[in-house]
Amino acid sequence: MAPKPPKSTAAAGASPPSNGNQIARMKDVARLAGVTTMTVSRALRTPEKVSEETRLKVEEAVRRVGFIPNYAARSLVSQRSQVVVALFPTMMNSVFSGTIEELSRELALSGYHLLLGGTDFDIDQEEKLLSGFIGWRPAGIVVTGSVHTVATRHMLENANAPVTELWSLPKKPFDVAVGFSNHDATYQMTMSLHSWGYRRIGFLYVDYPRNDRAVDRKAGYRAALRDLGLTSRPEMIVPLPFEIEAGRAGLRRILEADPDADAVMCGSDTLAVGALMEALRLGLRVPQDIAISGFGDVELARELVPALTTVRIPRAEIGRRSAQIILQRIAGTYEGPSVVDCGFSIIRRESA
Amino acid sequence: MAPKPPKSTAAAGASPPSNGNQIARMKDVARLAGVTTMTVSRALRTPEKVSEETRLKVEEAVRRVGFIPNYAARSLVSQRSQVVVALFPTMMNSVFSGTIEELSRELALSGYHLLLGGTDFDIDQEEKLLSGFIGWRPAGIVVTGSVHTVATRHMLENANAPVTELWSLPKKPFDVAVGFSNHDATYQMTMSLHSWGYRRIGFLYVDYPRNDRAVDRKAGYRAALRDLGLTSRPEMIVPLPFEIEAGRAGLRRILEADPDADAVMCGSDTLAVGALMEALRLGLRVPQDIAISGFGDVELARELVPALTTVRIPRAEIGRRSAQIILQRIAGTYEGPSVVDCGFSIIRRESA
DNA sequence: CTGAAAGCGCTTACAG
DNA sequence: CTGAAAGCGCTTACAG
Numbered sequence: 001m002a003p004k005p006p007k008s009t010a011a012a013g014a015s016p017p018s019n020g021n022q023i024a025r026m027k028d029v030a031r032l033a034g035v036t037t038m039t040v041s042r043a044l045r046t047p048e049k050v051s052e053e054t055r056l057k058v059e060e061a062v063r064r065v066g067f068i069p070n071y072a073a074r075s076l077v078s079q080r081s082q083v084v085v086a087l088f089p090t091m092m093n094s095v096f097s098g099t100i101e102e103l104s105r106e107l108a109l110s111g112y113h114l115l116l117g118g119t120d121f122d123i124d125q126e127e128k129l130l131s132g133f134i135g136w137r138p139a140g141i142v143v144t145g146s147v148h149t150v151a152t153r154h155m156l157e158n159a160n161a162p163v164t165e166l167w168s169l170p171k172k173p174f175d176v177a178v179g180f181s182n183h184d185a186t187y188q189m190t191m192s193l194h195s196w197g198y199r200r201i202g203f204l205y206v207d208y209p210r211n212d213r214a215v216d217r218k219a220g221y222r223a224a225l226r227d228l229g230l231t232s233r234p235e236m237i238v239p240l241p242f243e244i245e246a247g248r249a250g251l252r253r254i255l256e257a258d259p260d261a262d263a264v265m266c267g268s269d270t271l272a273v274g275a276l277m278e279a280l281r282l283g284l285r286v287p288q289d290i291a292i293s294g295f296g297d298v299e300l301a302r303e304l305v306p307a308l309t310t311v312r313i314p315r316a317e318i319g320r321r322s323a324q325i326i327l328q329r330i331a332g333t334y335e336g337p338s339v340v341d342c343g344f345s346i347i348r349r350e351s352a
Numbered sequence: 353m354a355p356k357p358p359k360s361t362a363a364a365g366a367s368p369p370s371n372g373n374q375i376a377r378m379k380d381v382a383r384l385a386g387v388t389t390m391t392v393s394r395a396l397r398t399p400e401k402v403s404e405e406t407r408l409k410v411e412e413a414v415r416r417v418g419f420i421p422n423y424a425a426r427s428l429v430s431q432r433s434q435v436v437v438a439l440f441p442t443m444m445n446s447v448f449s450g451t452i453e454e455l456s457r458e459l460a461l462s463g464y465h466l467l468l469g470g471t472d473f474d475i476d477q478e479e480k481l482l483s484g485f486i487g488w489r490p491a492g493i494v495v496t497g498s499v500h501t502v503a504t505r506h507m508l509e510n511a512n513a514p515v516t517e518l519w520s521l522p523k524k525p526f527d528v529a530v531g532f533s534n535h536d537a538t539y540q541m542t543m544s545l546h547s548w549g550y551r552r553i554g555f556l557y558v559d560y561p562r563n564d565r566a567v568d569r570k571a572g573y574r575a576a577l578r579d580l581g582l583t584s585r586p587e588m589i590v591p592l593p594f595e596i597e598a599g600r601a602g603l604r605r606i607l608e609a610d611p612d613a614d615a616v617m618c619g620s621d622t623l624a625v626g627a628l629m630e631a632l633r634l635g636l637r638v639p640q641d642i643a644i645s646g647f648g649d650v651e652l653a654r655e656l657v658p659a660l661t662t663v664r665i666p667r668a669e670i671g672r673r674s675a676q677i678i679l680q681r682i683a684g685t686y687e688g689p690s691v692v693d694c695g696f697s698i699i700r701r702e703s704a
Numbered sequence: 705c706t707g708a709a710a711g712c713g714c715t716t717a718c719a720g
Numbered sequence: 721c722t723g724a725a726a727g728c729g730c731t732t733a734c735a736g
Binding site for chain 1: 376467
Binding site: 036038039042049054073076077078079 | 706
C-alpha cells in the first residue's frame with residue numbers, strides 16, 4: 001500500500017459540459033438539442049406536451065451529457081422538496097429497520113428521498129436532528145412516538161408538511177399516528193403467560209426518559225397483574241438500556257428479586273435475547289425452569305434455540321402505511337383516520 | 353378510533369411570517385431586524401464580521417420567527433450541497449449499521465447530512481439509487497465494494513465529489529478505499545481453525561453476482577486449504593443469500609457433503625448464527641461435534657451460547673475514517689494513501 | 705407545441 | 721461594518 005497521492009477531485013475528461021463547471025446543466029442540454037430550457041424541462045417532466053421529434057432530440061442530448069436535474073434548483077423554484085425526514089430511536093436495530101426499509105421503498109416509488117436520523121431514544125436529540133433537517137423544507141416528516149419537546153412541536157407546526165407519528169396510538173395525535181397499542185400488547189402477553197401456567201412473572205423493559213412506549217408497556221403489565229389479582233412488586237419491574245447485555249443483567253435482577261420467578265416478559269426482543277442467553281449460561285432450562293418472552297418479532301426470534309415467544313409488530317406495514325399517508329396528505333387525498341391501529345399478535349414459540 | 357377528518361396541512365397560527373407562505377424566509381428576519389438579507393446571512397455564518405448590536409438584533413429576529421435557512425437555496429447559490437450519499441448492501445444488518453452510524457455522526461459534526469440507500473447487494477440497484485441521488489449534487493459519495501456498473505463509474509467520475517469505497521482493498525481504487533483484506537481474513541480464519549485441530553472445514557458465504565467481497569473470501573479459504581495441503585471440494589463451498597435461515601440450510605448442506613465435517617467457517621455472522629442454531633437443533637455439540645466461525649463480530653456474536661468465534665471487522669473505524677477522508681478531500685487537505693487498510697482480527701470464543 | 709420573462713431564497717463578489 | 725446588484729439552475733405562469 002504505497003501512500004500515493006490522492007486523485008484530484010476534478011473528473012478525468014469524458015464529460016462534455018460546455019462551461020468550466022464539470023456538471024452539465026439544463027442549459028447545456030438545451031443548447032445541444034437546439035431548444036430552450038423550458039422545452040427540456042417539459043420533455044423531461046411532461047413528455048406528452050412536447051412533439052415526438054423534440055422529445056427524441058432532448059433525450060439524446062440528455063444522454064450525451066449525462067444530465068441529471070439539480071434537485072436544489074428544482075425544489076427552490078417549485079416550492080416543494082423531494083425529501084421526507086424520518087427520525088427513529090436507532091437505525092441499528094432490526095425492529096426499526098424493517099419499518100425504515102418499507103418507508104424508504106414506498107417513498108422512492110414516488111420520487112421522494114428519505115433523510116434519516118437516530119435519536120438514541122432522546123427527545124432532545126430528536127429536536128436537534130429535526131432542526132438540522134428542517135432546512136431541507138421536507139415534504140413530509142416521520143417521527144417515533146408521540147412525546148416531543150416544545151421546540152419540536154413548534155417546528156412540526158411550522159414545517160407546512162404532513163407528519164406521521166409511529167409506534168404508538170396517542171390520544172391526541174399531532175397529525176396522523178400509525179402504530180399499535182403498547183399497553184394492550186404487554187397486557188395480552190402477561191395474560192397469555194398466565195394462561196400458559198406461569199405465575200411469577202417479571203418484566204424487563206427499555207427505559208429512557210419521557211418515552212411513551214415504555215410507560216404504556218409497563219402500565220399494560222401492571223394492569224394485567226392487577227386484573228389477575230396478583231400483586232406487582234417494584235423489584236420485578238426492571239428498566240434497562242437497549243442492549244442484549246442489559247437483558248442478561250435483567251434476568252439476574254429478576255432471579256435475585258424472586259428466586260422462584262417462572263417467567264420473564266421483555267419489552268423488547270433485544271432484551272429477551274440477552275435474558276434467554278443468560279438463562280442458558282446459568283444452566284436453566286427454558287421454558288421449564290424459566291419462560292421468556294420478547295417484543296417485536298425480529299428475524300432472529302424464530303431462529304433461536306429455543307425459539308422466542310414474542311409480540312409480533314407489523315413493522316413493514318407501519319412503514320408502508322406511513323409512507324402512503326404522507327403521499328396522500330401531500331396530494332391532499334388522505335381520507336383515513338388520524339390514528340391508524342396496525343395491531344399486533346402474540347406469537348407462541350418454544351421459550352414460553 | 354373514529355375516522356375523523358385529517359387536520360389541514362396549514363400550520364395553526366403561532367408563527368408570524370409576514371407573507372402568505374407559512375415558512376419564514378431570510379427576508380422576513382431582515383425586515384424584523386431592520387437590516388438587509390446579507391447582514392442576516394453574515395450574522396448567521398460569520399458572526400465575527402458583524403457588530404455586536406446587529407448580531408443581537410438578528411439573533412432575536414431569528415428566534416422570533418423560528419428561522420431556519422433554506423438549504424436548497426444555500427446549496428444552489430454556494431454551488432456545494434451539504435449532502436453526502438452513502439450506498440450499502442443493506443441498512444438492516446448490524447454489520448453495516450455500525451459503520452453507517454459512525455459515518456453519519458462524524459459528518460453531522462461538520463454539518464453534512466447522509467442520504468442513505470440499500471442496494472440489496474445488486475450493483476444495478478446501486479446504479480439506480482445513485483442516479484436518483486446524484487441530483488442532490490452530493491459533496492461526497494460513499495459506496496460499498498469496488499465493483500460497479502459502467503454507468504455508476506461515469507456518474508462517480510462526473511459528480512465532482514470525493515468518493516470512498518468501503519469494505520475491501522481494491523488494487524485500483526476509484527478514488528480512496530477504506531477497508532480490510534477479505535481474502536486474508538478467511539485465509540487466516542481457516543488457518544486458525546486448522547491450528548485448533550479442525551481438519552474437515554466447510555465454507556458458507558453470502559453470494560451475489562459480481563460481489564468482490566464474496567470472491568475474495570472464497571479465494572482466501574481455497575488458498576489456505578491449498579497451503580495446508582488439503583483439497584477443497586466444491587460441495588464444501590456453499591453460496592447462500594444473506595439470511596439467518598440460509599445459514600441453517602448451509603449447515604445441513606455441509607453435513608450432507610461430508611458427514612464427518614468438523615468445522616463450518618461462515619463468511620458472515622448472519623450465516624453463522626443460522627448454522628449454530630441448526631447445529632443445536634440437530635443435537636450437535638458446538639464445538640465438540642462441529643465448530644462454527646463467523647465474520648463481522650456483531651454485538652450478538654459475543655452474547656450467544658456458545659459465544660461465536662469470528663473475524664472482527666473495525667466497522668466503526670471504517671465509518672469514521674471514511675467520513676474524515678471525505679471531509680478532508682472536500683477541504684483539499686487529504687494527504688493519506690488511496691487505500692486505507694483498517695485490518696481485522698480473529699476473535700476466538702466458544703464455538704470453535 | 706415552444707419560448708421570453710420572472711423569480712424561488714439564498715450567497716458571493718464588490719462598493720462604500 | 722453594511723448594502724445594492726447579480727446570479728445559482730431550474731419551473732411556473734403567460735404569450736404566441
